[in-house]
Amino acid sequence: MSKTLHNTTVDEAKKNVSDLITYGDGDTFKLICKASSKHEGWMKSTKAMQIDGLGCVIQVTTQHYDNVSEALTFVPGCRIEEIGGDKSNGRRIVFGQSPSGAT
Numbered sequence: 001m002s003k004t005l006h007n008t009t010v011d012e013a014k015k016n017v018s019d020l021i022t023y024g025d026g027d028t029f030k031l032i033c034k035a036s037s038k039h040e041g042w043m044k045s046t047k048a049m050q051i052d053g054l055g056c057v058i059q060v061t062t063q064h065y066d067n068v069s070e071a072l073t074f075v076p077g078c079r080i081e082e083i084g085g086d087k088s089n090g091r092r093i094v095f096g097q098s099p100s101g102a103t
Helices: 010-016
Strands: 030-037 042-051 055-064 067-076 078-082 091-095
Touching: 030 091, 042 078, 055 078
Parallel strands: none
Antiparallel strands: 030 042, 042 055, 055 067, 078 091
16 A cells, blocks of 8 residues: 655545545644655654644654654743744744744
8 A cells, every 4th residue: 555645734634645634633743844755755754733832742753664753841041933024934943932922
């Protein structure tokens, strides 16, 4: 069975995976960065779930064919920021208050 490695949002996954079933907010974890090669059968990604005022749960995933490794950790005092204020530029993890003062 071939896996779809290039999805970055639940909306993309719904278009590319015919039998996808979701519950709740499938985009709770926001994609920070991702690289993959269908030809070589690997994918690496970093995702984050922001807990307002506290920090983020960071998840890293490495997949090589059917082998998957994941790690999660909580990083206090950080938040997710859209690069240049536009999510099409990507996201990053930053520390400190946002320009609006919200975390």
